[in-house]
Amino acid sequence: xxxxxxxxxxxxxxxxxxxxxxxxxxxxxxxxxxxxxxxxxxxxxxxxxxxxxxxxxxxxxxxxxxxxxxxxxxxxxxxxxxxxxxxxxxxxxxxxxxxxxxxxxxxxxxxxxxxxxxxxxxxxxxxxxxxxxxxxxxxxxxxxxxxxxxxxxxxxxxxxxxxxxxx
Numbered sequence: 001x002x003x004x005x006x007x008x009x010x011x012x013x014x015x016x017x018x019x020x021x022x023x024x025x026x027x028x029x030x031x032x033x034x035x036x037x038x039x040x041x042x043x044x045x046x047x048x049x050x051x052x053x054x055x056x057x058x059x060x061x062x063x064x065x066x067x068x069x070x071x072x073x074x075x076x077x078x079x080x081x082x083x084x085x086x087x088x089x090x091x092x093x094x095x096x097x098x099x100x101x102x103x104x105x106x107x108x109x110x111x112x113x114x115x116x117x118x119x120x121x122x123x124x125x126x127x128x129x130x131x132x133x134x135x136x137x138x139x140x141x142x143x144x145x146x147x148x149x150x151x152x153x154x155x156x157x158x159x160x161x162x163x164x165x166x167x
Contacts, residue, residue, distance in 0.1 A: 006042055007045045007046065007076075007078075008045055009045075009046045010047070011034050011035050011042075011045050013027075013034075014027075035067065036070050036071075039072055039075050043076065044076040044118055046078045046079075046121065047077050047080060050079050050082060050108075051080040051082060051086075051123065053084060059107060061106075061107055061110055064111050065110040068111055068116050071116065076116055076117070076118035078120070078121055079111070079118075081122050081123070082104055084100055085104065086123060086124060086125065087125045090128065090135055091122070091124075091136055093138045093142060097139055101139070102144075108120075112149070119150045120151050120152070121153075121154060124136075124154060124156055128156070130159040
């Protein structure tokens with residue numbers, strides 16, 4: 001049986017509860033080092049800021065080195081794939097999605113090196129239907145299958161509910 005890694009869909013919620021934040025409810029005050037504090041209670045977190053180009057474009061390998069150093073040894077980050085790959089390129093290898101994905105893997109490589117990379121999450125656009133599967137299949141066939149890398153796909157269009165998977 002696998003290890004259970006409870007966590008939240010982020011940790012950086014600096015506002016007060018009336019504005020949707022965790023300060024004064026979970027975080028003691030506005031000066032709390034949020035990731036360090038969070039990782040005392042949870043052993044995983046999803047990083048969705050990597051999805052948004054306005055944040056992702058500012059990230060470097062140093063960003064991921066810092067995340068690794070700020071968390072305990074067994075902490076895991078599940079990283080959301082940038083929207084450029086999922087929503088702009090729509091996972092289409094003919095539009096360069098795999099090249100962008102390889103650059104993404106290189107950028108987040110410090111987490112893998114530190115053994116802190118959990119799942120890599122592909123959040124599909126809400127308009128991405130089951131009929132678009134050919135794009136996913138082409139990309140999935142080209143994904144690196146290195147040891148210790150897990151992938152997850154979040155299907156959001158209702159048409160995906162028509163499929164049944166045998167495990």
